[in-house]
Amino acid sequence: MTAPLDVSGSASEAHPESVLAGAGKAIQGRSLTRIAWMRLRRDKVALTGGAVVVLLILVSIFSSPIISAFGHPPLEFHQDAIDPNTLLPKGAFGGVGSEYLLGVEPINGRDIFSRIVAGAWVSLLIGFLATLVSVVIGTTLGVIAGYFGGWVDQVIGRLMDVFLAFPLLVFAIALAGVIPDHGFGLEGNGLRIAMLIFIIGFFSWPSIGRIVRGQTLSLREREFVDAARSLGARNGYILFREVLPNLMAPILVYATLLIPTNILFEAALSFLGVGINPPTPTWGGMLSEAVRFYTLPHFVLFPGLAIFITVLAFNLFGDGLRDAFDPRAH
Amino acid sequence: MTENEPLLSVHNMEKHFPVTKGLFKRQVGAVKAVDGISFEVYKGETLGLVGESGCGKSTTGRLVTRLLEPTAGKVFFEGQDISHMSQGHLRPLRRDMQMIFQDPYSSLNPRHTVGAIVGAPFRIQGVQTEHGVKKAVQDILERVGLNPEHYNRYPHEFSGGQRQRIGIARTLALKPKLIIADEPVSALDVSIQAQVVNLLEDLQKELDLTYVVIAHDLSVVRHISDRVAVMYLGKIVEIADRKQLYSSPMHPYTNALLSAVPVPDPRAGRGRERIRLTGDVPSPLNPPPACRFHTRCWKAQDICKKVEPPLEELAGGHRVACHFPENAPEPAKAAPAVPAQE
Secondary structure, three states: OOOOOOOOOHHHOOOHHHHHHOOOOOOOOOOHHHHHHHHHHOOHHHHHHHHHHHHHHHHHHOHHHHHHHHOOOOOOOOHHHEOOOOOOEOOHHHOOOOOOOOOEOOOOOOEHHHHHHHHHHHHHHHHHHHHHHHHHHHHHHHHHHHHHOHHHHHHHHHHHHHHHHOOHHHHHHHHHHOOOOEEOOEEHHHHHHHHHHHHHHHHHHHHHHHHHHHHHHHHHOOHHHHHHHHOOOOHHHHHHHHHHHHHHHHHHHHHHHHHHHHHHHHHHHHHOOOOOOOOOOOHHHHHHHHHHHOOOHHHHHHHHHHHHHHHHHHHHHHHHHHHHHOHHHO | OOOOOEEEEEEEEEEEEEEEEOOOOEEEEEEEEEEEEEEEEEOOOEEEEEOOOOOOHHHHHHHHOOOOOOOEEEEEEOOEEOOOOOHHHHHHHHOOEEEEOOOOOOOOOOOOOHHHHHHHHHHHHOOOOOOHHHHHHHHHHHHOOOOHHHHHOOHHHOOHHHHHHHHHHHHHOOOOOEEEEEOOOOOOOHHHHHHHHHHHHHHHHHHOOEEEEEEOOHHHHHHHOOEEEEEEOOEEEEEEEHHHHHHOOOOHHHHHHHHOOOOOOHHHHHOOOOOOOOOOOOOOOOOOOOOOOOOOOOOOOHHHHHOOOOOEEEEOOEEEOOOOOOOOOHHHHHOOOOOOOO
16 A cells, blocks of 8 residues: 555645756756757767867877887987898887887887877967967958958958968968078977968968858847847947857867868978978878888878877867757758 | 827838849849838837738838938937937937847847846946846846746747747836837747737836837737837838727728738628738839839729829828728718829
């Protein structure tokens, strides 16, 4: 026998609202951003991509302790690991072993593991900062074009067309050839990195700019913008308080997807010898040296894998972000 | 009601949207969305503005609140000419004139909390409140029938009716005198429409509000309005007291509109004759000359194609723009202004 239900008790006194919201707690709404994070947390693939991205960032920050713990200085020559007759690494698969985790380079015997770890920060730094440059330029011009429309939109739109039609690679090669050794208080590779960030960022802003412009165009017609205007809000208020918060999600998503593109571009420039000057290790530069020794698979494989994993991780994470912020896209 | 000064008065207001073509934006025509309308709104009353889609109702609302600038004509609010006033000069006036929007899904910024949305008027207008913005916002939320503890919630967590209440709360924040409601209930379920309409009526009594309600639903307008203006292709064709308009409409178009309202009781509706208008509404790009309704009117004669009927007062407060009005009182009917020019 079960006890009869007590209908007269406390159940009727509880307010349904307070039961639902958790009694006693202040009602806290869930913002769209929080909902997106909750959705992202369920996306295993995107989380894996995100974890790899975080790992890569940590590796590039703590590259020196990692190198001293697991390898040799990236610029140090190791003739003892090289066969003096063939100038190729001793041992199987390019000398992979406990001493040199990913083997050594032919001829000079530099530690490939250390060089990949040391090269990470150049790739990530250029990837992030170049993206930041294009996000800043793209968002500013995109919002202005979309919000004000008319001839402003026409001018900025044609400017974007010009930039998209520009032969970026040819231009970058030409420009990188004439970068001086000193300038802007920087010198050597510091200046080259700054120039690469500027070139890549300056030429990839139209992709962000077009997305922002399109979003702004549709946001501008929404009634909440009219509502703000009918309350007497100025353009600045409408842009920063009403429009921009709705642009953060697409900007974040497309910035995440632009980072791997920019990393690839830097690798391509270093591969072509117009990026960062040797001996500073970069993944693209390592690949470029490796093609001379195509018989040694590990020498091509490891820097190639590093680029591949990085780009894949950013893309998976970016795709996950996009799905989380805009589930209707599918 | 008619003794006092009108709160809002509109004289021959026009809005033409230019249609441009080609690289150099040559103007090839104009959409005559609103083409010379005049009306007054008196303090404390509700003016209903009805008409088909595309007849210029919403444009009228946007012109009056100066979200758009009229091409010609004048708009007076509390005696001040606001038709070409700069946004800077309008800003203080906007406190007294607010707008309720049609779509509760698009009129609330999805990234802002309810507190931020309803508190925005205070922030934008720089209004100081006695016990802080939060307290003021919560008072308003309570007034429109929302839980004040929902202050930190986001719009997507509410139903359509609740969202419209949030929109109404925002318009009430600065205690306006005039509220322009652009289709305030047409995006809502029928069951919710009644709640929101009743809320608007209660608020009108409590806060001494004046409404201009734009709608295409004649039943809603009948319920809420004191006077009703009927628009067709950018013109007001008839404006009258609610009772007069619904019991004895004079313009054939009003008649046709009213005959199309569904009657809930099938037996009552059986004996009724429904007027079917043929054809579509002509394009406002190239509206028919003279009386705009002559292409669809069953009473149209030659004069309707040649002479534009003026909006004339045929009975007390009942103005109509038609050469052959129906239900017109005897003296007016005896002398239909038909100049012999055939």
